[in-house]
Amino acid sequence: MKKLNILLIGGLLAAASYSCQKIEDFLDIKPVDNGVAVETSATSGPTFKTASEAEAALAGVYGDFRNEYFELDYFVNGDAQSDDCYAGADNPANFQIDDYKISPTNANVKRDWAYLYSTIGKANVVINNVDSVPDPALTSERKNEIRGEASFIRAFLYFQLVQLWGDVPLQLKEFKTFSAAILPDVYPILFPSRAPVADVYAQIVRDLETALAYVKPTALNKNIITTGAVNAMLARVYATQEPHDWSKVLKYCNDVIAGPYSLLASYDHLWDNQHENSSESIFEINYEGTNSSGNWGASMFIGMDWKKFNIPSNDLVAAFDAEQDLIRKASSIVFLNVTGKWSDANWPQDQYPFLYKYRNNIWPSPQNYIFIRLADILLLKAEALNETGDVGGAAALVNQIRSRVKLTNTTAGNQADMRLAIEKERRLELAFEGQRWYDLKRTGRAIEVINNVKGAGGASLGYSIAAWQLLWPIPQAELDKNSQLIQNPGY
Numbered sequence: 117m118k119k120l121n122i123l124l125i126g127g128l129l130a131a132a133s134y135s136c137q138k139i140e141d142f143l144d145i146k147p148v149d150n151g152v153a154v155e156t157s158a159t160s161g162p163t164f165k166t167a168s169e170a171e172a173a174l175a176g177v178y179g180d181f182r183n184e185y186f187e188l189d190y191f192v193n194g195d196a197q198s199d200d201c202y203a204g205a206d207n208p209a210n211f212q213i214d215d216y217k218i219s220p221t222n223a224n225v226k227r228d229w230a231y232l233y234s235t236i237g238k239a240n241v242v243i244n245n246v247d248s249v250p251d252p253a254l255t256s257e258r259k260n261e262i263r264g265e266a267s268f269i270r271a272f273l274y275f276q277l278v279q280l281w282g283d284v285p286l287q288l289k290e291f292k293t294f295s296a297a298i299l300p301d302v303y304p305i306l307f308p309s310r311a312p313v314a315d316v317y318a319q320i321v322r323d324l325e326t327a328l329a330y331v332k333p334t335a336l337n338k339n340i341i342t343t344g345a346v347n348a349m350l351a352r353v354y355a356t357q358e359p360h361d362w363s364k365v366l367k368y369c370n371d372v373i374a375g376p377y378s379l380l381a382s383y384d385h386l387w388d389n390q391h392e393n394s395s396e397s398i399f400e401i402n403y404e405g406t407n408s409s410g411n412w413g414a415s416m417f418i419g420m421d422w423k424k425f426n427i428p429s430n431d432l433v434a435a436f437d438a439e440q441d442l443i444r445k446a447s448s449i450v451f452l453n454v455t456g457k458w459s460d461a462n463w464p465q466d467q468y469p470f471l472y473k474y475r476n477n478i479w480p481s482p483q484n485y486i487f488i489r490l491a492d493i494l495l496l497k498a499e500a501l502n503e504t505g506d507v508g509g510a511a512a513l514v515n516q517i518r519s520r521v522k523l524t525n526t527t528a529g530n531q532a533d534m535r536l537a538i539e540k541e542r543r544l545e546l547a548f549e550g551q552r553w554y555d556l557k558r559t560g561r562a563i564e565v566i567n568n569v570k571g572a573g574g575a576s577l578g579y580s581i582a583a584w585q586l587l588w589p590i591p592q593a594e595l596d597k598n599s600q601l602i603q604n605p606g607y
Contacts, residue, residue, distance in 0.1 A: 328350070351496055503531075
């Protein structure tokens with residue numbers, strides 16, 4: 117019967133929007149990249165029979181924060197696509213992203229779509245089935261926590277999707293059996309259309325509100341979702357979606373700031389690998405430095421064995437120098453001599469910059485990634501205060517960030533100048549943390565900034581991007597498999 121069931125669904129799944137992943141060892145589920153999970157067993161009953169199965173499924177969702185999207189592409193998309201980095205290395209897909217000439221057949225675009233929807237599929241299985249676990253060892257409280265943590269992760273992933281592509285399919289359910297009778301219900305899951313941006317954001321908020329109700333308030337290991345991470349994400353979402361809701365940004369920033377967080381005394385302690393899961397960290401992906409838990413991504417950004425990705429730009433280095441920001445520059449960028457190894461049109465070989473925040477590149481690397489931290493939220497609150505007319509309050513927060521790195525107070529005295537001051541501060545404070553491109557997009561500054569970016573010697577890089585290039589193309593492979601998908605304009 118099991119073989120028969122697989123044969124019945126095999127032909128349909130072969131034409132589905134996303135490729136299948138292998139069957140998980142601990143349960144008889146086959147996740148599909150579009151958020152569908154197909155049960156291959158003909159037996160009825162709960163998806164998870166024991167507490168350990170449910171916990172393992174949640175661990176599998178968390179585990180995807182260690183995949184190629186979050187170890188590498190997250191930073192390429194947020195930084196190499198901005199004015200902070202050049203693509204570096206030799207990957208044509210990255211060059212397209214760096215040059216705003218992305219093709220629908222771009223390999224990174226294809227794989228990032230697949231990575232994100234694959235993890236959404238895993239999260240869907242957890243969210244939709246954890247309540248039915250019959251094992252009394254899994255308490256109602258823990259069931260709620262599991263659902264809350266998986267809901268946060270699903271929201272985090274959809275936030276990536278909606279910023280990259282705009283309208284995207286909303287996949288929130290999985291099906292467990294297949295027959296002709298349920299084809300009308302199954303078809304929209306297998307072949308989804310794109311949901312409007314507003315609907316995607318509404319779902320992100322619903323998932324975050326679910327998470328806020330159930331996740332733990334604190335955790336020593338910042339890899340675990342807590343209320344601080346949820347509040348921080350709600351602040352980001354309300355600052356990004358149109359129209360911006362600055363009152364809610366303020367509320368959720370304040371809720372984060374009221375929590376158990378504080379700035380580290382030294383900026384470099386964030387990156388020296390001696391202060392992991394610190395008081396400043398809100399959401400941090402932990403690596404143990406073993407073959408099964410090593411950060412492969414760290415070796416993508418620094419090292420002399422081959423030309424690396426995300427090379428710091430002349431424009432960013434000039435911004436650090438203009439601000440005389442010696443402390444953050446030294447923690448963010450290191451200059452090495454690569455003479456005889458490779459050449460680069462943007463930098464001389466004897467003073468070649470590498471991204472230095474993720475500096476522990478020896479395999480297996482224990483280098484953690486911090487995805488949310490307090491300084492980001494303080495500057496986001498400053499932005500909200502400025503947009504609601506409190507320029508002085510915004511200045512106080514900007515100055516708090518600047519004082520840690522021994523810089524004088526901002527001179528911005530009106531709302532327009534403060535907008536630019538906050539933008540600059542976020543750039544220098546959060547360089548190489550995957551946020552610059554999205555900051556420029558949500559503030560409406562991406563086109564102006566990118567079209568005026570400077571290269572070596574202050575020469576223009578000659579970009580001339582238009583509004584349609586602020587979104588990625590839907591992967592051509594997905595369009596070929598799903599007639600319900602419509603390509604973004606311009607591609």
